[in-house]
Amino acid sequence: xxxxxxxxxxxxxxxxxxxxxxxxxxxxxxxxxxxxxxxxxxxxxxxxxxxxxxxxxxxxxxxxxxxxxxxxxxxxxxxxxxxxxxxxxxxxxxxxxxxxxxxxxxxxxxxxxxxxxxxxxxxxxxxxxxxxxxxxxxxxxxxxxxxxxxxxxxxxxxxxxxxxxxxxxxxxxxxxxxxxxxxxxxxxxxxxxxxxxxxxxxxxxxxxxxxxxxxxxxxxxxxx
Ligand code: DC
Numbered sequence: 001x002x003x004x005x006x007x008x009x010x011x012x013x014x015x016x017x018x019x020x021x022x023x024x025x026x027x028x029x030x031x032x033x034x035x036x037x038x039x040x041x042x043x044x045x046x047x048x049x050x051x052x053x054x055x056x057x058x059x060x061x062x063x064x065x066x067x068x069x070x071x072x073x074x075x076x077x078x079x080x081x082x083x084x085x086x087x088x089x090x091x092x093x094x095x096x097x098x099x100x101x102x103x104x105x106x107x108x109x110x111x112x113x114x115x116x117x118x119x120x121x122x123x124x125x126x127x128x129x130x131x132x133x134x135x136x137x138x139x140x141x142x143x144x145x146x147x148x149x150x151x152x153x154x155x156x157x158x159x160x161x162x163x164x165x166x167x168x169x170x171x172x173x174x175x176x177x178x179x180x181x182x183x184x185x186x187x188x189x190x191x192x193x194x195x196x197x198x199x200x201x202x203x204x205x206x207x208x209x210x211x212x213x214x215x216x217x218x219x220x221x222x223x224x
């Protein structure tokens with residue numbers, strides 16, 4: 001069994017940046033579970049499946065084999081052996097990922113992959129239900145959050161840096177809708193595990209958050 005650090009929280013709280021940094025510092029594997037849901041979303045878009053047809057998606061995704069591999073600390077996602085990593089960050093895929101992740105068969109489909117990675121490696125795994133459902137026995141659980149305006153601003157900056165034109169207002173609206181869907185669904189909704197440490201990143205730098213989590217981890221390991 002590997003050592004497991006679970007990082008959950010809403011979109012734009014800084015999960016992937018922080019989880020990647022913490023993993024690097026500790027020489028753990030960084031596992032981005034959102035990218036797995038994005039791969040399923042990409043599959044559904046390619047197949048022309050409607051997000052409202054949960055039963056059909058539940059059946060069809062049995063044909064969608066998602067696997068991951070790592071190169072220099074970066075996770076690559078494969079869909080039926082094709083590297084789809086570069087297709088997963090569009091707004092269309094983000095929206096569809098939030099829709100398909102509410103379908104229980106989709107969650108079941110990805111559970112074994114996530115749990116086996118954590119069983120076989122020391123991981124920092126980020127997502128929405130890692131501390132509550134996927135790794136309930138994780139050695140450290142963090143719930144990362146930030147106020148909605150800050151989260152939208154970060155996402156806006158990220159897209160502008162990539163040369164994508166967008167409006168901050170639109171991003172805030174889409175992000176709020178996504179949060180509501182992710183928190184309001186019945187299957188493994190986004191919520192803070194009882195034993196998770198809440199870290200609000202609104203006024204903290206990436207370095208400060210990383211240091212805080214590493215300190216919490218060392219503290220935990222000293223006590224166990
Ligand atoms: O972290 P992200 O933005 O890449 O996640 C994309 C979507 O996938 C998000 O809207 C919620 C969903 N998701 C989930 O339901 N459970 C996870 N463990 C990770 C992501």
